[in-house]
Amino acid sequence: MTATAATGALPADVRARITSLLAQVPDPEIPVLSVLDLGVIRHLHRRPDGTIEVGVAPTYSGCPATPVIKADIERALSAAGLRVAAVDVLSPPWTSDWISAEGRRKLVEFGIAPPAAAVGSPRALLRADPEIACPRCGSRRTTKTSEFGSTPCKALYRCESCLEPFDYFKCI
């Protein structure tokens, strides 16, 4: 988890409890990932009235999963007896670099190739198409079939070795 900016106000044990609850909240469109794995949790802090505020970065401006994620977080934390408000955090904008190492591993297991290059890497800056490894057989002989897939965050690829189509989680 990379989000820690405004967590000072929360005692460590409360924070740990909230974090373990958030680890159980799945992304609605890629349910193998928790909202923590996805890197969308930007801050946890306590408001003056005692409400726990959870800052959530939308992955894409129009992603329909964002309101669902916020509602799921509120539901999970309320069920544990906490008063909670999930709010949007637009800046800095979410990047696929925030997906955790654990999240990347889970994506591969689920059959989705994780983002290939860090957004700020020289390769990405030079706009070379990254080499994407097939999540099934590991071959790097793959072809992009479409810039867009079933959700805003994915593109479609085909493996030329095992001939299977697969989703690729885009770098942004």
Add this chain to the structure above:
Amino acid sequence: MTPQLRYVLRLADSSLVLAQRLGEWVGHAPALEEDLGLANVSLDLLGQARLLLAHAGELEGRGRGEDQLAYLRGESEYFNLTLVEQPNGDFGQTIARQFLFDAWQLGMYEAMQQSADARLAAIAAKALKETRYHLRYSGGWLIRLGDGTEESRRRTQQALERLWPFVNELFATDDVDREAARAGIGPEPGTLESGWTQRVDEVLAQATLAPPARAHFVWYGKQGRHGEHLGYLLAEMQSLHRAHPGANW
């Protein structure tokens, strides 16, 4: 209406109207992949429009939210660029329109990241990532269509000829723009032209397409004076909300 509010509404409306146009392709695109692609671009633009409209509502301070601004303003209260209300035509025309707009929006958002309006700067930084991807998609298709078959090349060139008269408006600067630029809200459109031309020329050359000659006439969509197409688009977009105020999914 302050220049800042009007400036934000112009951006919001251009995104919203283009999102609605692209939505017309859903279920009709030439291939499943393009159906998904156009719908995804539409969704991003709709998300950007929602953020911008919500911000406009706050700037206005009269309690109007994104839905009221989207569904309850008439044609002359819409301030989108005339380019984006143009009909979809064939796939080539849709791609050409998208490409010309993406190349403009990219430069605009790049500059708007430095806006004195912190909310606008945050929206721009977020949207810019999406716009880069849109431009890759539309530019990639323009190259494939232009440098494709004789038929695809002819139709894409024709689409450019049809859309080029709306290019002037992308860079036309009026008092609203000057005022907004002076206050550091966003770029003056005229300053975006050289970057746009460079981006567009580079892709057109690869696509073996020729940029048409610039027209003299300048359209006035962003001042609320539109061509004949916007009214029909708004009627379709707004009828449900107007018939069932406050209806929800």
